[in-house]
Amino acid sequence: MLFPVLLIFIAAFTLLLTKRFAQSKYYRIISLLPFGLFAYFLSFLPAVSDGKKAVFFSNSWIPQLGISLDFKIDGLGLLFALLITGIGTLVYLYSSSYLRGHPLLHRFYSYLTMFMGAMLGVVLSDNIITLFIFWELTSISSFFLIGFNNEDEDSRKSAMWALSLTGLGGFFLLVSFTLIGAVAGTYSITELLNHSTDLIDSQYYYVIIFLLFIGAFTKSAQFPFHFWLPGAMKAPTPVSAYLHSATMVKAGIYLLARFSPVLSDGWVWNGTLMIVGGMTMSVAAYISLFKRDMKGILAYSTISALGLLVFFIGIGTETALFAAVTFILVHALYKATFFLSAGIVDHAVHTRDIRLLSGMGKAMPFVAIAVFIAALSSAGIPLTFGFISKELFYESVFESSLFYEWGIYALLALLLLTNAFIGTSGFMVGFKPFLGSLSHKPEDIHKPDFYLWLPPVLLSICTLLFGVLPSLADYGIVASATKSVFGEAVSQHLAIWHGFSPVLLLSLVTIFLAFLIYIIVFRKISGEKSGQEVKLHSLEKYSSKAVMTTIAVGIRKFAFSYTRFFHNGYLRIYLSIIIAFTTLIVGYKLFTDVDLKVNTEGLSAFRIYEFAVFVLILISIFFIIITRSRLTAILGTGVIGYCICLIFVFYGAPDIAITQFVIDTLTVVLFILVLSKLPSFLGYSNRKVIIRDAIIAGFFGILMSMLTLQALVYPSDKSVSNFYAENAYVVAKGKNVVNIILVDYRGFDTMIETIVLAIAAVGVYSILKYKTQDGER
Amino acid sequence: MAKDKDDLERKTVLKLQNTFLRTASNYLLPLLLLFSVFVLLRGHYLPGGGFVGGLIASIAFVLHSFAYNTRKTKLLFRRDPFFLIPSGLILSFVSAVLPTLIGKNFLSALWFAESLEVIGSVGSALIFDLGVYLVVVGVVLTILFTISENV
Numbered sequence: 001m002l003f004p005v006l007l008i009f010i011a012a013f014t015l016l017l018t019k020r021f022a023q024s025k026y027y028r029i030i031s032l033l034p035f036g037l038f039a040y041f042l043s044f045l046p047a048v049s050d051g052k053k054a055v056f057f058s059n060s061w062i063p064q065l066g067i068s069l070d071f072k073i074d075g076l077g078l079l080f081a082l083l084i085t086g087i088g089t090l091v092y093l094y095s096s097s098y099l100r101g102h103p104l105l106h107r108f109y110s111y112l113t114m115f116m117g118a119m120l121g122v123v124l125s126d127n128i129i130t131l132f133i134f135w136e137l138t139s140i141s142s143f144f145l146i147g148f149n150n151e152d153e154d155s156r157k158s159a160m161w162a163l164s165l166t167g168l169g170g171f172f173l174l175v176s177f178t179l180i181g182a183v184a185g186t187y188s189i190t191e192l193l194n195h196s197t198d199l200i201d202s203q204y205y206y207v208i209i210f211l212l213f214i215g216a217f218t219k220s221a222q223f224p225f226h227f228w229l230p231g232a233m234k235a236p237t238p239v240s241a242y243l244h245s246a247t248m249v250k251a252g253i254y255l256l257a258r259f260s261p262v263l264s265d266g267w268v269w270n271g272t273l274m275i276v277g278g279m280t281m282s283v284a285a286y287i288s289l290f291k292r293d294m295k296g297i298l299a300y301s302t303i304s305a306l307g308l309l310v311f312f313i314g315i316g317t318e319t320a321l322f323a324a325v326t327f328i329l330v331h332a333l334y335k336a337t338f339f340l341s342a343g344i345v346d347h348a349v350h351t352r353d354i355r356l357l358s359g360m361g362k363a364m365p366f367v368a369i370a371v372f373i374a375a376l377s378s379a380g381i382p383l384t385f386g387f388i389s390k391e392l393f394y395e396s397v398f399e400s401s402l403f404y405e406w407g408i409y410a411l412l413a414l415l416l417l418t419n420a421f422i423g424t425s426g427f428m429v430g431f432k433p434f435l436g437s438l439s440h441k442p443e444d445i446h447k448p449d450f451y452l453w454l455p456p457v458l459l460s461i462c463t464l465l466f467g468v469l470p471s472l473a474d475y476g477i478v479a480s481a482t483k484s485v486f487g488e489a490v491s492q493h494l495a496i497w498h499g500f501s502p503v504l505l506l507s508l509v510t511i512f513l514a515f516l517i518y519i520i521v522f523r524k525i526s527g528e529k530s531g532q533e534v535k536l537h538s539l540e541k542y543s544s545k546a547v548m549t550t551i552a553v554g555i556r557k558f559a560f561s562y563t564r565f566f567h568n569g570y571l572r573i574y575l576s577i578i579i580a581f582t583t584l585i586v587g588y589k590l591f592t593d594v595d596l597k598v599n600t601e602g603l604s605a606f607r608i609y610e611f612a613v614f615v616l617i618l619i620s621i622f623f624i625i626i627t628r629s630r631l632t633a634i635l636g637t638g639v640i641g642y643c644i645c646l647i648f649v650f651y652g653a654p655d656i657a658i659t660q661f662v663i664d665t666l667t668v669v670l671f672i673l674v675l676s677k678l679p680s681f682l683g684y685s686n687r688k689v690i691i692r693d694a695i696i697a698g699f700f701g702i703l704m705s706m707l708t709l710q711a712l713v714y715p716s717d718k719s720v721s722n723f724y725a726e727n728a729y730v731v732a733k734g735k736n737v738v739n740i741i742l743v744d745y746r747g748f749d750t751m752i753e754t755i756v757l758a759i760a761a762v763g764v765y766s767i768l769k770y771k772t773q774d775g776e777r
Numbered sequence: 778m779a780k781d782k783d784d785l786e787r788k789t790v791l792k793l794q795n796t797f798l799r800t801a802s803n804y805l806l807p808l809l810l811l812f813s814v815f816v817l818l819r820g821h822y823l824p825g826g827g828f829v830g831g832l833i834a835s836i837a838f839v840l841h842s843f844a845y846n847t848r849k850t851k852l853l854f855r856r857d858p859f860f861l862i863p864s865g866l867i868l869s870f871v872s873a874v875l876p877t878l879i880g881k882n883f884l885s886a887l888w889f890a891e892s893l894e895v896i897g898s899v900g901s902a903l904i905f906d907l908g909v910y911l912v913v914v915g916v917v918l919t920i921l922f923t924i925s926e927n928v
Contacts, residue, residue, distance in 0.1 A: 654824040658816075662832040666917065669839050673925050739826040743902040743909075748883075750905075751869055754912040758862045761916040765859065768927040 002059050002069055004037060005124075008117030015110040022106040028096035028451065030109060034088035034116060041081045044073050049480050056126070056190075065129075066187050072126040075480030079325070080123035080254055082477065083332050084247050088116050090455035091242040094340055097451040098238055098347060108148060112242070115141035119247050123254055128177045128187050135173065135219075138251060139166040142243050146235040158231035164552075165228045169218025173255075176211035179204050192262045193487075200265045209263055212255070213272060220252025220306045223280040224544030230299040237343030240295060245302050245335035250328060253309045257324070261487045264316055273314025281307030282414055285421030289521055292528075294342040294352040294429050298335065301378070301425040304418060305331045312396065318486055319399050323392035325482045326494065329473060330377065330389045333463045337374035338429055340456040341367050345433055348446045355525055357433035363445045366453045368434040373460035375430025377467070379423030379514045380507060385467040388494055390419060390510065394503045416510055423514030424521060432522065470494035576696055583699050590706060599713045610650060617643045630675055638668040655738045802844040809837030817910050818903075827906035831913025838918055847925040858922065861915030869908030872901045 011033055021027055044055055059069040073081070092112070099105055118141055121134030140163070147159030181187045183202045184195035192199070199205060216222075221229035232244050243249070256273065263269055281304045288300030305327070312324040344367050345360055346352045361368030377386030397411050466473045474494040482490045566577065590596070617640050624636035641664030648657035724737050724745065742750050813834035820826030842850035851858075876885045 655826070655829070658824060658829050659832070662829060662836060665836055666832065666839065669836075669843065670921065670924065673921070735822040736820060736824060736826070738824075739820040739906075742826060742828070743820075743905050747873065747902075747905060750909060751873060754866060754869060754909055757912055757916045758866060761859070761862060761919040764920045765923050768923045 012113040018106045031092035034085045038085035067129045070126040071124045074484045076484040077123045079477045079481040087246045091238045094455045095238040111144040145239045146232045155234040158234040162228045169215040172211040173215030216252035216255045227545040233295040241336045241339030246332040257485045270314045277307045277311030281418045285418045288425040319396035321486045322482045327389040330385045334374040334377040337456045337459045341371040344448045354432045358436035359438035361434040370456040370460040371430045375426040377463045378426030385463045394506045419510045420513035424517040427518040613643045634671045798844040802841045827909035831910040835917035858918035861911045865908040865911030872904035
């Protein structure tokens with residue numbers, strides 16, 4: 001199992017090197033990668049489908065921290081893995097035609113492969129830290145995919161929004177996972193199932209679920225974080241089909257489903273999910289009616305569908321979870337069809353505005369049939385797969401015992417409206433552009449080739465197949481997937497016919513309403529001019545996108561002025577600020593918390609040469625202060641440096657003395673090098689500045705002396721230095737303890753320090769070179 | 778007034794580059810380099826080591842560039858001294874990774890059984906220190922050359 005995951009990432013990086021072959025028509029052969037994985041995962045189906053056991057692969061990674069590369073294939077994981085690789089195969093094929101001739105095609109496939117690997121990692125990891133790492137990888141790889149048209153500013157902006165929101169969510173998720181690990185004492189998801197009560201009873205429970213919710217809601221575009229998803233439609237259409245309908249946005253759903261058996265307390269967990277999901281599903285479905293761009297409509301109906309899933313995971317009864325799991329499959333099938341068809345239309349006539357499109361079915365009959373089936377499935381017409389999940393939705397609300405009677409009716413009404421709206425938006429994308437008289441001249445239409453129309457047709461065949469023979473999906477995967485969410489085997493089965501019941505009536509009302517609203521919207525569309533955005537309402541400036549933009553802009557402004565204040569470019573100001581703050585903070589601590597004393601016991605008497613050095617230092621300081629020449633000042637500091645070297649020598653620290661000596665020499669030399677280029681010495685005309693600096697310097701000097709004296713009061717702990725002295729020769733075979741520490745005991749520090757040095761050199765080099773090049777221009 | 782002072786300082790700098798210094802630096806450069814290697818090698822037993830050694834070596838070149846000019850000093854190198862930085866980093870890293878190949882921890886020291894005549898026992902710590910030495914020389918010279926060329 002580790003092997004396929006590693007293989008995907010290796011493939012992702014190898015693809016970067018295939019620029020030369022990217023334009024060849026044989027390049028689509030890489031679709032074999034997801035297809036091979038699809039077949040590989042399909043082979044687990046018999047083992048997992050009875051829902052009794054999960055296939056487990058264990059690899060240790062960082063056992064000290066409890067982090068492992070454990071993978072578990074159970075029903076839920078396998079359902080997602082099959083969706084990811086199955087739809088992935090189709091998207092790979094589709095993109096090879098859709099993006100043919102794009103100069104960066106190899107890069108596109110590299111990102112896509114990286115994304116696929118990350119997504120598989122998310123749904124198959126059994127360790128929550130590993131899960132988190134893959135989770136972040138999906139955010140990063142989707143950033144590259146959304147911003148793939150990186151010369152378009154909107155595209156870059158959308159990519160930034162998506163990354164910052166999902167990244168923010170990921171940050172919260174990490175904290176939540178760490179807390180879970182701390183409370184339960186394990187990071188393994190399988191183990192966590194046994195610690196459910198510990199987690200729910202713990203005092204951190206609300207923090208854990210709150211943070212987890214933010215992670216899941218940002219990823220799955222729930223209110224109020226939903227707005228990145230419509231923005232992400234700037235990505236190439238196959239990406240939208242793959243990431244933003246079938247896979248990535250479902251990662252949040254996956255997370256909620258996976259943690260439902262662990263964290264559901266039957267009250268706060270479920271209530272929050274129902275409120276957020278209910279709000280998202282209804283509002284987004286309503287907004288989708290006001291969009292005229294095919295991808296825009298689809299984006300909002302996707303958000304609505306995700307809301308539905310969150311809502312039903314919130315209800316959390318057996319039927320509800322069964323419905324949700326079924327709907328994951330239903331939605332992935334029809335939404336991918338929609339997106340791929342929208343891409344074909346866009347590719348053919350270069351517009352996605354449904355007001356400009358009609359009669360496309362005459363030009364591309366196969367695509368039209370596929371998209372009709374998808375539209376029917378999204379509206380829940382019998383004999384499509386959508387009908388079955390819709391029935392289950394209504395049934396589970398009827399059954400739920402969580403509410404009072406009026407609550408059930410309210411929920412039913414909400415659900416009815418949402419479903420009707422989703423159906424309408426499906427018709428808007430599925431019927432409007434494809435029916436009627438042809439809007440474009442037949443010779444202007446770029447006919448889709450085989451690899452473009454095959455994927456949506458295959459997907460719609462699946463929709464029909466599962467719609468007519470639901471037991472195929474049921475016994476194959478849905479039942480065992482529900483079991484991993486619900487915790488017990490499911491007693492129900494998918495069926496086409498549930499008998500005459502209120503549920504069937506509701507389904508029929510939904511279909512009727514969807515048609516009715518579609519006719520109203522259709523009339524409205526006919527009266528509109530194309531190319532205009534439909535104004536939704538005047539409250540848009542209070543929408544979450546506007547609020548978050550204001551916050552982001554505010555933070556940037558604050559950071560900018562903050563930086564301007566402290567990084568104003570004057571080295572002397574930096575120094576004064578740093579020294580003044582140090583003096584204040586350390587001085588405060590020294591006076592409030594420390595019992596000031598002077599310990600004269602260990603002090604030895606002045607020797608004559610020490611006294612001489614001391615006088616020398618004083619004289620140089622005096623000269624530095626009064627001189628008006630830079631050269632004198634620099635030489636003066638050099639003298640002080642050498643004097644300090646002498647003091648090191650007197651007190652037996654030859655290593656430090658040598659280093660200090662050499663460093664001092666170098667500093668003086670460097671100073672002299674730049675000296676001739678600098679303006680002549682600044683005569684401080686401003687008396688105030690001199691006094692200010694004198695005060696800061698004076699206080700700092702006093703503070704340092706006091707610190708040194710104070711340090712003498714405490715007996716120093718010799719155990720560390722003794723350890724080094726004793727072990728240096730025995731273990732590390734050296735007699736110079738300082739050097740042994742540098743190259744052996746703390747070798748890692750030294751290595752990092754050399755890297756820091758290197759970075760400093762690169763910094764100096766780039767700043768100075770850049771400046772001269774600028775000046776030359 | 779200020780301009781006079783400026784000129785005076787420039788002259789002082791120029792005066793440093795006299796014949797004495799040039800002659801001296803011709804002999805001092807190899808001597809100092811040898812000394813720096815000596816300091817590097819003795820580091821394991823007596824005061825010294827890669828860092829100080831590297832600094833001494835760079836001082837040798839700084840002195841040379843003082844006596845002549847940086848362009849002349851640069852001619853002493855076949856490549857840009859910047860090249861020393863990645864070489865040193867790689868050398869240190871390799872010496873740190875080597876122990877993992879025989880199943881020991883990252884950075885644990887390996888030693889040859891026989892110790893050499895002058896240097897003493899040789900091990901991966903010495904290679905590590907040599908890397909540090911190269912990085913230091915590279916960094917100091919890069920900074921020196923860029924500053925003297927561009928300011």
